[in-house]
Amino acid sequence: MNVHSTTQVPKMIKLDKRDEILRAARELIAEHGFHGAPMALIADRAGVGAGTIYRYFENKDVLIGQLHQNLEERLYPHILTGYAADQTIRARFLHLGTALLHYFIANPLDYRFLQQFYNSPYGVDHRRDKILGVKDGNDVFCVLFAEGVTQQVLKDLPMVILFGLYFGPLLAVARDHILGFIQLDEDLITRTVAACWEGIQK
Amino acid sequence: MNVHSTTQVPKMIKLDKRDEILRAARELIAEHGFHGAPMALIADRAGVGAGTIYRYFENKDVLIGQLHQNLEERLYPHILTGYAADQTIRARFLHLGTALLHYFIANPLDYRFLQQFYNSPYGVDHRRDKILGVKDGNDVFCVLFAEGVTQQVLKDLPMVILFGLYFGPLLAVARDHILGFIQLDEDLITRTVAACWEGIQK
DNA sequence: CAAAACGGAATGAACGTTCATTCCACTACT
DNA sequence: AGTAGTGGAATGAACGTTCATTCCGTTTTG
Structure with a gap:
């Protein structure tokens, strides 16, 4: 419909997911330490799939x-x-x-x-x-x-x-x-x- | 020969191994954290088998x-x-x-x-x-x-x-x-x- | 006194679980 | 229709723990 949205919407979506992943990871690590924050749990809490995390972050260290x-x-x-x-x-x-x-x-x-x-x-x-x-x-x-x-x-x-x-x-x-x-x-x-x-x- | 030694010698051996395990675990945990100190490594450094640890300690928490x-x-x-x-x-x-x-x-x-x-x-x-x-x-x-x-x-x-x-x-x-x-x-x-x-x- | 039998300590391969990471079928947009 | 983005099952490495077996000092037997 709106031609102008083509570049903006994907960017906004990406930032949103990235932020959700960061928030979820911060919460889990703060509450249960690095060991109590497996990638699968971070993904769950962020409301994304486990693989999606790797689209935004190369690996857990990053x-x-x-x-x-x-x-x-x-x-x-x-x-x-x-x-x-x-x-x-x-x-x-x-x-x-x-x-x-x-x-x-x-x-x-x-x-x-x-x-x-x-x-x-x-x-x-x-x-x-x-x-x-x-x-x-x-x-x-x-x-x-x-x-x-x-x-x-x-x-x-x-x-x-x-x-x-x-x-x-x-x-x-x-x-x-x-x-x-x-x-x-x-x-x-x-x-x-x-x-x-x-x-x-x- | 000496009847009294029957109870003492085994005890001394036991204490030695226990101490070795404690020392090895302390070193590994101090150097690499709880995560960097798997039981197998602790056993290796203590010079005992992996299973031996469980003769002295119920589990890792203990x-x-x-x-x-x-x-x-x-x-x-x-x-x-x-x-x-x-x-x-x-x-x-x-x-x-x-x-x-x-x-x-x-x-x-x-x-x-x-x-x-x-x-x-x-x-x-x-x-x-x-x-x-x-x-x-x-x-x-x-x-x-x-x-x-x-x-x-x-x-x-x-x-x-x-x-x-x-x-x-x-x-x-x-x-x-x-x-x-x-x-x-x-x-x-x-x-x-x-x-x-x-x-x-x- | 030698030899056989015993029993608990020690072993490490194997098990089930959990983890980070990969992969690919599927979705949703243009 | 094509493509970038997504989810979650699949993967293999690593972990704590277990257990059938070995080992060895002591005791019993002949």
């Missing part, structure tokens, strides 16, 4: 890599909302930490997927590339930590340790909230992030 | 549970060496944190096994039991944290969060050392543990 990338594309805009480079370093740390906790509380599946990801060979390789500087180092966090070190408001410790001191507790607390071991509220979040800051400040 | 128990039995004596309940709370925190880091650095396979364990359903269930008080709460760490809270030298935060604030960075730093992202020395360890303490103290 699918998982795309999931990670997709997550970063949703996480970064969120934590950068209201982030201003002209704030004090302390204010920026508190902003990022709070935003990170909020995001994980609002998107527990994303947290649990990340947890699975970084505790697998995928994540270790990914981090190795990043730390050893193979990839671009202009990460928001890297920039902020580097600035804190040069301005001497942060402890004189290697960057990697500062990262651990700041993100270690944040991720642990997020995990315990998501697992139901504790109920975080605004006040608790504020005080937790403040404690993380105290750990790294000079 | 084997993994025993591995965790075995690890705690080796870890606790180590971190409690030189630990005195009459020291200040701060001194005791520094002692335990330092001992923990030292242990993980000296026994990276144990760290990596624990990492795998706590990021699996086994570990989550285990922690749920512990936190919800199903098990005995007279853990060294629990006692110390509780004392710190009642004596008001620790921040007024829920125990679970204090745990996260203290162990989160420690485990993150241990991980990065073991993965080779940083080379910890005595000085770095001392300052890292001190930073962890600063995060939880009032």
Whole structure:
């Protein structure tokens, strides 16, 4: 009927299915780990056939890599909302930490997927590339930590340790909230992030 | 000749094989995760037949549970060496944190096994039991944290969060050392543990 | 004291299941 | 009618587990 739809409709359909597959895979991996997310189940939950997945992703490894990338594309805009480079370093740390906790509380599946990801060979390789500087180092966090070190408001410790001191507790607390071991509220979040800051400040 | 040997010799042989299986399983799981440690490989590395494992452990789940128990039995004596309940709370925190880091650095396979364990359903269930008080709460760490809270030298935060604030960075730093992202020395360890303490103290 | 018989420990081939991936008949559009 | 897209059965590799058999130290027998 409409001649103009010929190029658009197929593209839209493709994107829809791709997104459904990503969503289904994220849910299953977050809930049951990599082992509890066979391709057949992902296909079922996405409402597509098992073979269809391979039209969008070369294999399971590629699918998982795309999931990670997709997550970063949703996480970064969120934590950068209201982030201003002209704030004090302390204010920026508190902003990022709070935003990170909020995001994980609002998107527990994303947290649990990340947890699975970084505790697998995928994540270790990914981090190795990043730390050893193979990839671009202009990460928001890297920039902020580097600035804190040069301005001497942060402890004189290697960057990697500062990262651990700041993100270690944040991720642990997020995990315990998501697992139901504790109920975080605004006040608790504020005080937790403040404690993380105290750990790294000079 | 010696009548008494009849009961002892078989027992010694049995213990040896059991230990070999535990060691092989720990190594493989630490190096390649639960998925990269099939029973056949564990048997190979232990120098026993595949079926032999099932003479000592009912199934893989039980084997993994025993591995965790075995690890705690080796870890606790180590971190409690030189630990005195009459020291200040701060001194005791520094002692335990330092001992923990030292242990993980000296026994990276144990760290990596624990990492795998706590990021699996086994570990989550285990922690749920512990936190919800199903098990005995007279853990060294629990006692110390509780004392710190009642004596008001620790921040007024829920125990679970204090745990996260203290162990989160420690485990993150241990991980990065073991993965080779940083080379910890005595000085770095001392300052890292001190930073962890600063995060939880009032 | 030698030799035969015994019994539990050890074995690894085999089994059933589950997984990622492939393949091809079928659909739905133009 | 032709073609790109789709679903789900088919495939083979890999897994945990089982079990008939072997092995070996001890005991019993002659």
